[in-house]
Amino acid sequence: MRSTDENGQHAIDGHVGRSGHVPVMLSRVLDLLAPALERPAPVVVDANLGLGGHAEALLAAHPSLRLIGIDRDPVAIERSTERLAPYAERATLVRAVSSELSSVLAEAGCPRVDAALFDLGVSSPQLDESERGFAYSYDAPLDMRMDRDQPLTAERVVNTYSPGDLARVLRDYGEERFAARIARLIAEERSREPIVSTKRLADIVRTAIPAATRRTGGNPAKRTFQALRIEVNGELSALETALPAALDALTLGGRVVVLAYHSLEDRLAKQVLAARTKETGPPGMPVPLPEHQPRFRLVTRGAELPDEEEVTRNPRAASARLRAAERIREPVDEDRA
Incomplete structure (x- = not known):
């Protein structure tokens, strides 16, 4: 399950599975991937498994399908295994981590797959446990780790990064226009006492942002919390590696679907897919050479949005953006695996 609310967190869409949760834009995901999976013994990789909602529906819809699911969170693996x-x-x-997609596929004996799904962002296993500190809506330890075995936490970022580095994180990953002000106030406050809770951090951010700005746009801490979460978990760098790896692994006619929930994810997905669907030869050539022809085509026109019914049923799903592409050519001189 994935969804995005004002905390940068994920919402759910219209199909109830065995666990009682439903995934975002499920019907559209199934429709887009179906042409790639209507073949003998197809293989799909779900690069952000979460609670396994999309995975369950895909396995049910395609009786000969093999699914490889990846998630860094042991709680997600435990719950999806049960589901x-x-x-x-x-x-x-x-x-x-999704950035390990290539090695995961190789170890599973499936270096090539027929479909790939990316359902990005925070998933229910993280949101269900308030003590993991992903949200500003309740007081909890300032953690935000998807993998709780990793050393870097939001508390460490907030208390040890220089003001300049903090401002960079907030600006680049939260698109926060008051990044420098927030970073300066964080540095002042932590000099008195370490910042260890979500509530204290949210209060500091609220104080740093001008009152006129606080009156609109939802909770003023939302961009800061998004930025810290992305920094702690290396989310964009993982996607930068994982999405090209998934495209490389696709068989002819294979498809990828990406569900993004904020502009940074969606922009990166758009850039990666656009690069793979363009000719790469010199401009002005009457007929592009085979090695310069695009290997993929876009299946969606821009980013598709959830329909009004889904948004009405679950307003948090409104931030979802879906893109899809299909492999139409193999790389030149590549031996098929």
Whole structure:
């Protein structure tokens, strides 16, 4: 399950699974991936498994499908393993970061796949446990780790980064126009006492932002919390590696679907897909050489949005943006795996 609310967190869409949760834009995801999976023994990789809502629906819709699910969070792996128990013989679930996609596929014996799904951002396993500190709506330790075995936490970022580095994180990952002001106030406050809770950080951010600005646009801490979460978990760098790797792994006719929930994710997905769907040869050539022809085509026109019914049912789904592409040519001189 993925969704985005004012905390930069994910919402859910219209299909109730065995666990009672429903994934974002499920029907559209199934429709877009179906042409790639209507072949003998297809393979799909779900690069952000979460609670396994999309995975469950895909396995149910395609009886010969093999699914490889990736998630860095052991809680997500545990819960999705339970959810997907009826399909255990066809589902391989791996605790890993999505940037490790290529090695996960190789170890699973499936270096090539027929479809790939990216459902980005924070998932229910993180949101269900308030003590993990992803939200500003309740008081909790300032953690924000998707993988709780990793050393970097939001508390460490807030209390040890220089004001300049903090401002960079807030500006680049939160698109926060008051990044420098917030960073300066954080530095002042932590000099008195370390900042260890979500409530204290949210209060500091609120104080740093001008009163007139605080009156609109939702909770003033939302961009700061998004930025810290992305920094702690290396989310954009993981996507920068994982999405090209998934495209490289796709078979002819294979498809990828990306669900993004904020502009940074969507912009990166758009750039990666656009680069793969363009000719790469010199301009003005009457007929592009084979090695310069695009290997992919876009399946969606721009970013698709959830329909009004879904948004009405779940307003947090409004931030979802979906893009899809299909492999139309193999790389020149590549031996098929």
